Amino acid sequence: MRWCLRKSREQDIDRELRSHLDAEAEEQRESGVPKEEAHYAAKRALGNVTRVKEETRAVWGWTTIERFVQDVRYAGRLFRKDLGFAAVAIFTLAVGIGANTAIFSVMDAVLLRPLPYPDAKQLIRVWQSEPRMFEGHLGAAPPEFAAYRDRTRVFSGFAGYEPGSFDFISEGEAEHIPGYNTTASLFPTLGIQPLLGRTFTAQEELPSARKVVVLSYKFWRSHYASDTHVIGKIIRLNEQPYQIVGVMPKGFIFPSTAASPGEPPALWAPLSFTSHQLNDWASSFDTNMIARLKDGVSFAQAQDDVKRVAAEFQKEHPGIYSGNMILAASAEPWSPQFGGHTRIVLPMLAAAVGFLLLIACANVANLLLARARERQREISIRKALGASAGRLTRQVLTETAILTLSGGIAGCALAYASLRLMNVVSISEINVSAVSIDLRVLLFTSAVCGMACLLCGIAPAWMFRNSNMHDALKQSGRQSGQSRTSRRFVRSLIVVEIASCVVVLIGSGLLLRSFIQIIKVPLGFDPAQTLLVRTTLNRQRYSPDRRHTVERTIAARLASLPGVAAVALTTHVPLADERQIGFVIDGRPPDEFHWADNALVSGDYFRVMKIPLLRGRTFSDANTATSPLVAVVNETMARQYWPNEDPVGKGFHWGGRHLTVIGVVGDIHIEALDKPIAPTIYNSIYQIESGATSSGVFLLRARTGQDPTRLAASAQSVIRSADRGLPILGFSTLQQVVSSSLAIRRISLQLVGSFALIALLLSLIGIYGVLSYAVARRTQEMGVRLALGAKPIEIKALLLREGIQLAALGVAFGVVIGAFAVQYISKLLFGVPTLDPVSFGGGVLLLFAVALLASYVPARRASRVDPMTALRYE
Amino acid sequence: MAKEPAGRVELLQGTLDMLILRTLLFGPAHGHQIAKHIQRTTDDLLQIEHGSLYPALHRLERKGWLAAKWEPAAKDQKREYKYYRLTAAGRKQLSAEESKWKQMTQAIARVMWPAEEG
Numbered sequence: 001m002r003w004c005l006r007k008s009r010e011q012d013i014d015r016e017l018r019s020h021l022d023a024e025a026e027e028q029r030e031s032g033v034p035k036e037e038a039h040y041a042a043k044r045a046l047g048n049v050t051r052v053k054e055e056t057r058a059v060w061g062w063t064t065i066e067r068f069v070q071d072v073r074y075a076g077r078l079f080r081k082d083l084g085f086a087a088v089a090i091f092t093l094a095v096g097i098g099a100n101t102a103i104f105s106v107m108d109a110v111l112l113r114p115l116p117y118p119d120a121k122q123l124i125r126v127w128q129s130e131p132r133m134f135e136g137h138l139g140a141a142p143p144e145f146a147a148y149r150d151r152t153r154v155f156s157g158f159a160g161y162e163p164g165s166f167d168f169i170s171e172g173e174a175e176h177i178p179g180y181n182t183t184a185s186l187f188p189t190l191g192i193q194p195l196l197g198r199t200f201t202a203q204e205e206l207p208s209a210r211k212v213v214v215l216s217y218k219f220w221r222s223h224y225a226s227d228t229h230v231i232g233k234i235i236r237l238n239e240q241p242y243q244i245v246g247v248m249p250k251g252f253i254f255p256s257t258a259a260s261p262g263e264p265p266a267l268w269a270p271l272s273f274t275s276h277q278l279n280d281w282a283s284s285f286d287t288n289m290i291a292r293l294k295d296g297v298s299f300a301q302a303q304d305d306v307k308r309v310a311a312e313f314q315k316e317h318p319g320i321y322s323g324n325m326i327l328a329a330s331a332e333p334w335s336p337q338f339g340g341h342t343r344i345v346l347p348m349l350a351a352a353v354g355f356l357l358l359i360a361c362a363n364v365a366n367l368l369l370a371r372a373r374e375r376q377r378e379i380s381i382r383k384a385l386g387a388s389a390g391r392l393t394r395q396v397l398t399e400t401a402i403l404t405l406s407g408g409i410a411g412c413a414l415a416y417a418s419l420r421l422m423n424v425v426s427i428s429e430i431n432v433s434a435v436s437i438d439l440r441v442l443l444f445t446s447a448v449c450g451m452a453c454l455l456c457g458i459a460p461a462w463m464f465r466n467s468n469m470h471d472a473l474k475q476s477g478r479q480s481g482q483s484r485t486s487r488r489f490v491r492s493l494i495v496v497e498i499a500s501c502v503v504v505l506i507g508s509g510l511l512l513r514s515f516i517q518i519i520k521v522p523l524g525f526d527p528a529q530t531l532l533v534r535t536t537l538n539r540q541r542y543s544p545d546r547r548h549t550v551e552r553t554i555a556a557r558l559a560s561l562p563g564v565a566a567v568a569l570t571t572h573v574p575l576a577d578e579r580q581i582g583f584v585i586d587g588r589p590p591d592e593f594h595w596a597d598n599a600l601v602s603g604d605y606f607r608v609m610k611i612p613l614l615r616g617r618t619f620s621d622a623n624t625a626t627s628p629l630v631a632v633v634n635e636t637m638a639r640q641y642w643p644n645e646d647p648v649g650k651g652f653h654w655g656g657r658h659l660t661v662i663g664v665v666g667d668i669h670i671e672a673l674d675k676p677i678a679p680t681i682y683n684s685i686y687q688i689e690s691g692a693t694s695s696g697v698f699l700l701r702a703r704t705g706q707d708p709t710r711l712a713a714s715a716q717s718v719i720r721s722a723d724r725g726l727p728i729l730g731f732s733t734l735q736q737v738v739s740s741s742l743a744i745r746r747i748s749l750q751l752v753g754s755f756a757l758i759a760l761l762l763s764l765i766g767i768y769g770v771l772s773y774a775v776a777r778r779t780q781e782m783g784v785r786l787a788l789g790a791k792p793i794e795i796k797a798l799l800l801r802e803g804i805q806l807a808a809l810g811v812a813f814g815v816v817i818g819a820f821a822v823q824y825i826s827k828l829l830f831g832v833p834t835l836d837p838v839s840f841g842g843g844v845l846l847l848f849a850v851a852l853l854a855s856y857v858p859a860r861r862a863s864r865v866d867p868m869t870a871l872r873y874e
Numbered sequence: 875m876a877k878e879p880a881g882r883v884e885l886l887q888g889t890l891d892m893l894i895l896r897t898l899l900f901g902p903a904h905g906h907q908i909a910k911h912i913q914r915t916t917d918d919l920l921q922i923e924h925g926s927l928y929p930a931l932h933r934l935e936r937k938g939w940l941a942a943k944w945e946p947a948a949k950d951q952k953r954e955y956k957y958y959r960l961t962a963a964g965r966k967q968l969s970a971e972e973s974k975w976k977q978m979t980q981a982i983a984r985v986m987w988p989a990e991e992g
Contacts, residue, residue: 013928015944016905016956020924023906023955047925055929059936 093407096360098414157189197246323591400457498810509839517831524668527734616663637679783870792863803855939964
């Protein structure tokens with residue numbers, strides 16, 4: 001519509017000026033001037049008609065838009081003429097911008113996106129730790145939770161939650177549903193209203209109350225087909241009736257987020273504590289705590305308050321909280337849990353792609369500079385015709401903007417494609433399919449495009465402004481525009497490029513060496529030829545006796561399958577699950593607690609896992625639930641607690657029980673390959689009741705030659721036949737478990753490695769381009785040198801030296817920046833020092849090699865110049 | 875007749891606006907008439923390039939001090955001219971510019987001819 005307005009305004013101005021000319025011509029005629037003369041006289045009086053029209057038009061403010069459109073059209077024409085240049089520039093920018101888009105979208109989904117709860121910044125995680133024993137974050141025991149809930153003064157809402165295990169039988173098939181047991185205060189604290197029905201009341205938290213449950217949106221849709229009359233229906237979970245009282249709205253998956261790995265919770269049930277539990281201080285650390293800050297309270301005040309309560313209740317029970325069992329409490333802003341590495345890996349990847357973008361922009365800026373030099377005459381003519389410096393700058397920026405915008409769009413497409421590719425890989429720490437290119441990511445990409453436009457456009461714009469008109473208009477082309485400042489520009493761009501490349505190379509070198517070191521770490525067990533079948537035996541359905549019977553039956557039947565060499569049972573799989581228990585060694589003070597990793601296993605677990613038995617014996621059928629409790633410990637535990645004695649026969653206390661050591665086995669990595677091996681206590685799965693977990697994993701070792709994954713189907717039918725109601729959670733192999741535990745390291749290595757390769761390639765192209773151009777420009781000089789007797793080898797050396805000089809400067813900067821940058825990823829490194837000479841040296845050498853390679857062809861071309869043609873060229 | 879060099883027109887831009895507004899105080903006129911009027915009234919001393927008149931007229935129209943309309947000429951009904959007339963805002967602007975001009979000329983006079991002060 002504005003365009004029509006503009007057209008009509010144009011016509012208006014035309015008409016007005018024409019009428020003016022007519023009036024003036026008439027007046028001239030009236031004063032006796034002949035008709036023809038009158039017309040010209042009128043025109044003279046008016047002055048330059050075009051300029052008048054221009055100035056009048058300018059009043060109406062169309063000029064800016066007109067000029068912009070003009071610039072765009074002009075740029076389009078230029079690019080069409082030189083399609084190769086445009087393609088290279090756009091592709092380079094697409095790679096740089098696309099990488100940034102992809103990494104940012106992952107970072108956004110995992111770390112940056114705000115939580116979907118109102119005033120999410122006021123949500124606090126309260127956690128405990130045992131500073132004398134254990135680094136990690138712990139939850140609270142029931143009475144401790146109650147203490148924090150009742151005695152703190154800074155929170156307007158306080159809630160607790162624990163992961164729960166729910167078995168659901170539908171159509172005779174047992175299904176395991178992930179969910180959480182939470183206090184009734186959780187939903188008001190988070191501030192989310194249910195979609196249907198209500199959430200639980202405090203009454204329903206009592207152990208005697210009727211069991212209720214709140215469903216998630218997804219579960220409601222998949223199992224109840226979004227039936228609005230679902231409220232009040234009964235669902236049988238863990239063999240017990242739960243009444244459905246509410247359905248949560250779409251997107252509510254507390255405490256997971258969309259990017260959290262694994263299944264999001266399907267339902268929430270009340271968290272009840274018996275009165276016995278409420279008096280059992282320091283018994284467990286299972287209850288996670290979340291609270292909402294009152295208005296006007298600061299984080300520091302919350303910290304102090306929480307610490308005060310912790311000190312208070314520990315003082316009230318000095319018998320329990322003494323020795324090693326001292327708790328420290330802390331409060332921090334609540335955020336979803338991700339693996340420890342995620343918070344370092346993602347910013348590291350972001351930095352790497354930032355450097356990549358710098359390199360891409362430097363290359364494109366160099367390309368534009370080269371073109372700017374060729375367009376010197378055109379620019380000078382424009383200047384002579386009256387173009388202002390501002391106008392020229394705007395034109396250059398418009399051209400650059402078109403390039404960066406096209407690069408940005410292509411980059412988004414590249415990012416989208418690579419995210420889809422990444423989806424195929426499963427990373428245990430992040431759910432990649434939740435990452436998408438949404439509005440926030442697009443906004444970020446536009447910002448990156450804008451920045452790239454400025455970075456690339458500054459150099460040519462500056463050159464345009466300062467180009468010397470007279471030199472450029474002279475016929476001798478060789479005088480045109482290699483001013484010293486422009487040469488310095490080009491060189492500094494290359495130095496920046498090389499420095500960035502070196503940093504990324506160093507980073508990838510360090511990651512590579514760390515990874516090599518990690519895969520050399522001995523596992524302690526043999527992961528080949530194994531199949532894992534995960535099941536869960538919940539307490540309501542399986543009494544201890546029934547559980548043992550089922551386990552033994554299934555183990556026996558599985559062992560008799562053809563292709564199966566041996567079967568064992570465990571509750572926790574190394575490198576996938578972990579569990580710690582606190583114990584006190586016999587003869588030591590009763591409050592000197594220590595931690596050990598723990599798993600409940602069957603007697604032949606060690607044999608099946610090929611963990612060597614170093615002393616004593618493993619569990620046998622003699623170790624039943626009624627016979628004295630025994631344990632098998634690992635080497636580290638033996639060394640740490642019974643250094644010069646035979647641990648067999650020694651005892652320790654755990655959770656009110658006394659256990660005797662009957663054997664020592666070799667060390668295995670349970671927590672992670674890059675963490676040191678912890679003391680480990682194994683108990684017999686048939687002897688001890690696991691209080692905390694209902695998990696049961698059948699471990700099959702296949703005969704040689706048998707593919708373990710093919711055994712899955714027969715294993716499944718065996719289990720079904722033994723007990724129809726036992727849910728099978730999934731199959732995997734120990735190899736998969738091991739590689740999945742390394743997944744995030746492997747992927748960050750692959751990514752940073754690819755970025756390093758791309759950076760090297762771009763730097764190669766950059767150096768090659770700059771040197772080629774220099775040679776082309778200095779053909780005459782080369783011709784003169786050769787004519788004066790220089791040998792071709794000397795010319796080659798001259799140019800190679802130039803290339804190496806540039807590289808050396810860039811490398812120097814890169815090494816210094818690299819030395820600072822690697823401090824941030826020191827937590828990721830394993831077995832390599834941060835200032836690892838091999839990685840640094842390797843990166844430097846690689847870059848020099850690339851610089852030499854890039855300089856070689858232009859150097860050779862320079863040495864081949866025919867002096868006669870060079871001197872004749874004028 | 876002294877011809878005003880192109881540079882001087884820039885200086886007179888603000889003054890040109892004032893002259894145009896004043897001219898239109900008498901009644902609506904089209905561009906050519908305004909130019910001729912100024913020329914005649916100042917006895918050809920102030921010769922405005924007709925070309926600088928039109929950007930000024932359009933600027934004043936954009937600012938809302940003038941209203942423009944195509945009307946047939948008084949003399950010859952066949953021809954149409956774009957007639958400008960003063961708006962109420964334009965009238966206010968005119969008095970504002972007048973007082974500013976008076977202030978400025980008084981100040982300059984005081985510097986130039988200080989004896990006349992006493």
